[in-house]
Amino acid sequence: MREMLSYLAAALPSATGAAARVLAVQCALRATASGRLRMPADFLRGMHLRQDPNPWRKLEQTGWLIRMPPSSTSTLHCGVEAQLLAVAALVLQPHVA
Numbered sequence: 617m618r619e620m621l622s623y624l625a626a627a628l629p630s631a632t633g634a635a636a637r638v639l640a641v642q643c644a645l646r647a648t649a650s651g652r653l654r655m656p657a658d659f660l661r662g663m664h665l666r667q668d669p670n671p672w673r674k675l676e677q678t679g680w681l682i683r684m685p686p687s688s689t690s691t692l693h694c695g696v697e698a699q700l701l702a703v704a705a706l707v708l709q710p711h712v713a
Contacts, residue, residue, distance in 0.1 A: 636675055
């Protein structure tokens, strides 16, 4: 975990806001080995990020991730699907035994 936080501190521009940094941590923790992730709508609502696209945009602008277009299975109630682009985030991802 410490390595992931150190990586994020170095990888994200200093102008990256707190909400985008917290979102980046959550994305890194929830991503699969291939970098795909899904943030449930209820989780985003609890983090006060459900209605705020700015943290997502900031991470996309830095080239850290891309949001996947909504599919028929990921409707409004399913949250957000994304793909991490940062290879180091996948390498440093904590693995549960």
